[in-house]
Amino acid sequence: METDEPLICLPGQRLSILDNKHVSGSGTYGRQGYIYSMLAGIVKVVEKDETEIIEVHCSNEQTLVPAPGDIVTAKVILINQRFCKCIIKCIGDVVLNRTYRGILRKEDVRANEKDKVDMYKSFRPGDIILARVMPITEVHTFHLTTAENELGVAIALSSNGVPMVPISWTEMQCPETLVKEFRKVAKVVPENINSLTQ
Structure with missing residues (x-):
C-alpha cells in the first residue's frame, strides 16, 4: 500500500x-x-x-458510521407490507452529525412467528425505534433488525401527538384518550435499574 x-x-x-x-x-x-x-x-x-x-x-470531529452489531436509534419515515424505511440518528449514546438510511424488513421484526408479522401493527411513521445493525449487504443502506426483546418501538406518539405508554409486548396506549395501538414494543431497561430495586 x-x-x-x-x-x-x-x-x-x-x-x-x-x-x-x-x-x-x-x-x-x-x-x-x-x-x-x-x-x-x-x-x-x-x-x-x-x-x-x-x-x-480525522482531522476534525469524527464521523461515526453504523457497524454490524451496533444498537442504533432510528426514526421510521415510510412503511409498507414488506419493510419500513428509517433514518438512523444515534449509534448507542452518540448523536450522529449526519443521518444514515436504514431498512427494516418484515422477516427481521421478530425472532419467532416471522410469517405472522404485520408491518402496520408493528411500526408507524414517526415512531422512534431501537434496532441492531445487521451485516452490510448494500453500500448506501443499513439493514436493521428488532428481533430481540430490548429492540422495537421506544417512543410513539398517538394521533393526538401525546407520547404513548407501553402496556404489553404488542400494544401501546394513549394516556389521555386511552386508545390502544399495536406496536412491536421495545423492552427499555432504565439505566438506574439497580437503584430502583434497592
Whole structure:
C-alpha cells in the first residue's frame, strides 16, 4: 500500500486486503477479507513487527458510521407490507452529525412467528425505534433488525401527538384518550435499574 501521499477516504470505502500482514486498526473494520473505513479521514499505515495496521484518522470531529452489531436509534419515515424505511440518528449514546438510511424488513421484526408479522401493527411513521445493525449487504443502506426483546418501538406518539405508554409486548396506549395501538414494543431497561430495586 502506497503511503507517500496522504490518502483521503470516505466511510465504507475499501482500503486494503485483510490477511495476516494487513490488520484492521482504529477507524476501520474488516469484512469478507477486506478492510473498510468507518470514518471520513486520512488513511495511516502503522508497521508493527511483520504486519501493517490500517487506521483512519480525522482531522476534525469524527464521523461515526453504523457497524454490524451496533444498537442504533432510528426514526421510521415510510412503511409498507414488506419493510419500513428509517433514518438512523444515534449509534448507542452518540448523536450522529449526519443521518444514515436504514431498512427494516418484515422477516427481521421478530425472532419467532416471522410469517405472522404485520408491518402496520408493528411500526408507524414517526415512531422512534431501537434496532441492531445487521451485516452490510448494500453500500448506501443499513439493514436493521428488532428481533430481540430490548429492540422495537421506544417512543410513539398517538394521533393526538401525546407520547404513548407501553402496556404489553404488542400494544401501546394513549394516556389521555386511552386508545390502544399495536406496536412491536421495545423492552427499555432504565439505566438506574439497580437503584430502583434497592
